[in-house]
Amino acid sequence: MLDAFISGAHQVFAFDTLIYMLIGSIAGIVAAAIPGFTVTMAIILTLPLTFAMDPLQGVSVMLSVYVGGYTGGLISAALLGIPGTPSSVATTFDAYPMARGGEPGRALSLGVWSSFFGTVISTIVLIVAAPPLALLAVKLGPWEYFSLIVFALTIVASLVGNSLMRGLIAGVIGLGLATIGPDPMMGRPRLTFDSDLLMPGLPFLVVLIGIFAISQLMSEVEDHGKGKGSDALIPDVIEFKTWAVMREVLMRPVNLVRSSLIGVFIGALPGAGGSIANLLAYDQAKRGSKKPEEFGKGTPDGVIASEAGNSATAGGGLIPMIALGIPGSAVDAILMAALMVHGISVGPRLIMDNADLAYGMFVAMVVASLMMLVVCVLSMRLFLRVTDIPKQFIVPTVMICCVIGAFALNNRVTDLYLLGAIGLVGYGLKSLDYPLAPLVLGVILGPIAETNLRRALMSDADWTVFFTRPISAVLLAAALLSVIFSVRSVLKMRKKDRPATDEQDGD
């Protein structure tokens, strides 16, 4: 293990890797500081740039974009009151009032330090938890694996978005899309309708770019002219008080550790990412606080909880990805796809077969969070200007980058036509309030689910084995429970809302 650790660290600490990671950190912070530009999109755009790199180098760069991105959302959240990414919604609750109250520097520094400690704590949990989990997972048979994926998909569908039904439909559409093209075991073409376009199947990354990025860009230019963002109210002189604030954060160990652990746990659940952790950690900090009335008025505890919470999901999400080969979020799915592009099979054997890679990723997480810290402390002032870049430059340029990303994967022009078609479908789904994360996870988990299902039935054609093997049965029961629970909570909410005419649904 130590060998692998050293070998991984050796690769990460190579000069060119560090330079690329630094650029990645800056790019992540900048991207997330732009309202409407999510961390997911930043990672998608980084991906084609990493094709030419070594696997570990590429993944390290993407991790630094990831870690930087979770912090970048803080900037516009604190200074403009607009969450730069969905994962910094709760950050606006206290960081913005604090900034408006004359302490913008303190708000930003608090956020940066909490993000840093959140990431480090989550990485520690990752290092401790992933290897034993993988050891356990290797012993799982195809029955357990199939049930695990069913469980993962129902969890995603019930946690993301406003409607369980649409979440499930999106997830199953994803599974269905993954069946187009050659079947994963025998390579027999399926549902291709003899079209050259569909013959190789739908490449995961093209689906991902179309579904997430193109649809997001299209909705960015909706309702043009209405509700132009208020002019940036960034004061010229900001006092960051870096070291004083570090002590301030460390003086609140309970809040910091609790929020980080919430982030790790939420991150490890498939589909539930930074946006949920951000709100949940904030909520728990408020409940646990002796002065809950100060929340929402600029209390440091609120900033620490929300930022430590969302940053800690980065390490949490890697736990199931590294240990089980099941991505915890759309971003982890992209990381997983990046490894697959490099010909590395992701699954419980990753940590055994490519130990240096897995341990290198742990090292890269720590390095990335350090870089984020240094970059933020030194040049936060510059990033504040990013929020001023007008949309007309960002949207078309990012769209071009999406096209390049989709093309660079296979150098196939037909992939671009797929990208256009999938982008339109994604935009339609987004407009109708279908959650998109389950769909993407469905596409990546589909072939794994199918392979395991068929393997299971090959060794024993009896379907009841899924219910008689204990772990498999527990996972299926958990899947059923997660559906029942979310149906129940929806019904409860409907009852409660009925007299007051529920307005919040559908946005």
Add this chain to the structure above:
Amino acid sequence: MTTPNGKSAAADASASAALRAKTEVARLISYIVFGLGSVYLSIRAGELPTSRWEPLGAGSFPKLVFAVLAVLCLIASVRAVIDIRKAGQLDGLAHAFGQWVKARRISFAMFGLLVVYLLALPVAGFSLATFVFLLITQLLIAGISKKTLIQSIIAALIFSVGLNILFAEVFNVFLPRGVLFAA
């Protein structure tokens, strides 16, 4: 409910209920489309030959998946119909759809441009096609004036020619050169 505030709140609530009913109609259509599509695909998948080596052939999993999708869509449609009947207020559906499209006119225009761009890419090559695409979309979003025109031309040049060079030289990714320039 007699205060002016109460009245406007009630009006708001009924307006939002009407809006919800209309959104629900749009969703119902999507459920039906997905449902019918999945029934068709499930049947097509069932026609794939079974395997001699395993109980599940190539077709079984897609058949299963699309069947589940069809069932989910059926349940969702039934619930949507119930919701719509409860809410009523479906007058002005065409108008609402018009408004919906109008608010998204730039999105659709941009998508149209993207399609043209993707079709032109193999012919015109990356740099030229991208330059034209960027220029038009930037002006579409920002509006045409002397200032935006100059800004857009500069930005379009940087990101068309510049990206091409960056990818070719640094990342070894060669973007389409175009039939026009292939010789």
